[in-house]
Amino acid sequence: MxxxxxxxxxxxxxxxxxxxxxxxxxxxxxxxxxxxxxxxxxxxxxxxxxxxxxxxxxxxxxxxxxxxxxxxxxxxxxxxxxxxxxxxxxxxxxxxxxxxxxVDEQWLDRLGGNPVSVEEAKNIVLEKVPQASLDDIDIRRENADGRGRYEGRLFFNDMKYEFEIDPATGIIFDWNADLRR
Structure with missing residues (x-):
């Protein structure tokens, strides 16, 4: 290679x-x-x-x-x-x-953005996977490590998506998409 x-x-x-x-x-x-x-x-x-x-x-x-x-x-x-x-x-x-x-969590605040609700976080995911629907997205708020986050997943069109969104900035800081055939 x-x-x-x-x-x-x-x-x-x-x-x-x-x-x-x-x-x-x-x-x-x-x-x-x-x-x-x-x-x-x-x-x-x-x-x-x-x-x-x-x-x-x-x-x-x-x-x-x-x-x-x-x-x-x-x-x-x-x-x-x-x-x-x-x-x-x-x-x-x-x-x-x-x-x-x-994305390094320490950079999230430096990158800027605006606070988002769960529904707004779902719409952020839809911007990355526009053919999906809001009903396809499973998302929940997590606070276990001291820094809040929205964690979720989406199965759409043979793809499995897993993500974490910072609620303070609306930035997806962890994204994983994988073709499942």
Whole structure:
């Protein structure tokens, strides 16, 4: 397995998804649609967007072609001053096959945000998984460790999502998504 670093100059000159690449058909998300294979830079940008991380904040970036349950993926890792991020992005269509990140709880207050209710926390999850419904989300308030949090899970479209949201800022500080086939 060969790792390589993506430089900031490469990120600034990204091509549009699918330019000059072969088209294929996919039913990965349960819908037949036309997709183009994505490149490593596009996969990295999908991960940054999902994590809501500005590209200038990412460093120690590693991208590798790999596979997950027979699905060719880009395995992407990067760090920020406030957390570590790991993603698997399907090469065929850019779908997130796996995501795992944790934001350092000490950074939550520095990152800002506004207090949120349980219902608002559910809507934050729906922003990340817009096809799901509020009824699909199981969420509860936890205070066991002294710092409050909303913990929850969501099963949707062959994906299992587990998350923790800071009620003081509305920031998802622990997110795990995993394809279950």
């Amino acid at each position: 060969k790792w390589f670093i993506i430089g900031v100059t490469v990120l600034l000159s990204l091509n549009v998804i699918g330019c000059g690449q072969s088209e294929s058909r996919s039913s990965f998300d349960g819908v037949n649609a036309e997709f183009s294979d994505i490149d490593d830079k596009t996969a990295f940008m999908i991960a940054l967007d999902d994590a809501d991380v500005p590209h200038d904040d990412a460093y120690n970036i590693k991208v590798e072609q790999d596979g997950d349950n027979g699905i060719p993926v880009y395995d992407i890792e990067f760090e920020t001053n406030y957390g570590d991020y790991d993603y698997e992005i399907a090469i065929e269509n850019g779908a997130i096959v796996k995501a795992d990140y944790e």
